[in-house]
Amino acid sequence: MRxxxxxxxDGTGGNDDKDYVPPISxxxxxxxxxxxxxxxxxxxxxxxxxxTVLSPVSAFWGGAITDHIGAFAQVTYNALMVxxxxxxxxxxxxxxxxxxxxxxxxxxxxxxxRMSALMLSTSIMAVTTGSPCAEAxxxxxxxxxxxxxxxxxxxRQISSTRFICRAHxxxxxxxxxx
Amino acid sequence: xxxxxxxxxxxxxxxxxxxxxxxxSPNSNGFIGELAYIPFGASQAPGWPWLNTRIGLxxxxxxxxxxxxxxxxxxNTLFLHAWFAM
Numbered sequence: 001m002r003x004x005x006x007x008x009x010d011g012t013g014g015n016d017d018k019d020y021v022p023p024i025s026x027x028x029x030x031x032x033x034x035x036x037x038x039x040x041x042x043x044x045x046x047x048x049x050x051x052t053v054l055s056p057v058s059a060f061w062g063g064a065i066t067d068h069i070g071a072f073a074q075v076t077y078n079a080l081m082v083x084x085x086x087x088x089x090x091x092x093x094x095x096x097x098x099x100x101x102x103x104x105x106x107x108x109x110x111x112x113x114r115m116s117a118l119m120l121s122t123s124i125m126a127v128t129t130g131s132p133c134a135e136a137x138x139x140x141x142x143x144x145x146x147x148x149x150x151x152x153x154x155x156r157q158i159s160s161t162r163f164i165c166r167a168h169x170x171x172x173x174x175x176x177x178x
Numbered sequence: 179x180x181x182x183x184x185x186x187x188x189x190x191x192x193x194x195x196x197x198x199x200x201x202x203s204p205n206s207n208g209f210i211g212e213l214a215y216i217p218f219g220a221s222q223a224p225g226w227p228w229l230n231t232r233i234g235l236x237x238x239x240x241x242x243x244x245x246x247x248x249x250x251x252x253x254n255t256l257f258l259h260a261w262f263a264m
Contacts, residue, residue, distance in 0.1 A: 025228075025263070025264065026263070026264060027261070027262060027263035027264070028261075028262050028263075029259055029260070029261045029262070030259065030260050030262075031257055031258065031259035031260075032257070032258040032259070033255060033256070033257050033258075034255065034256040034257075034258075035252075035253065035254070035255045035256075036251060036252050036253065036254040036255070037252035037253070
């Protein structure tokens, strides 16, 4: 794996002899949500309005196992839905006739138990055509990362915006731009 | 800068949507507008060249929320976020 896991340099050249960088990556989103009308309780563990939430948090690993087989794994944590990404999963009593009549029993349980998830996923990918470019490209796109250690697959950065993928099979290098 | 009209529709279900507002219906529609800035899109983050960030301010405006237009605007949401990837 070390042969592929070359460090990504400052974008000034395509030197093969760079330091090793682990083929790992991560991402996180921290968000602040303000609703026009505060949520009705219970909103635990959140406040009724103006919440700051860290979600999701992901860590990734990806690399080559053999010339044509690679693996990709991720661990992702998602916080409770309330307050996440502008979505509002709670109930406003002023527009809820059920609540207006005082029958609040159905509301107590769903909010506090609403989806909070830790996800672990692993995939093994085989590159069958001898062109690792497609895999490397899709991985980079999916993780929305530029110049990340995701480029541990057979991909070499030659400038800040251009990459060269080296095919294992005979033939000219495939050039792709991002 | 992005803008979007959304319309969510589905059949009413008193069990699946027991936690929702009136009518046990998921039907909602409205507009989402977002202003975003990516600080290291063209340049590189100093000292950490593979860091990418995205800062966004998003506003969701509801015309209908969970099956009703009454009071739907009260669900309008402002969302400020910072996205880090490295």
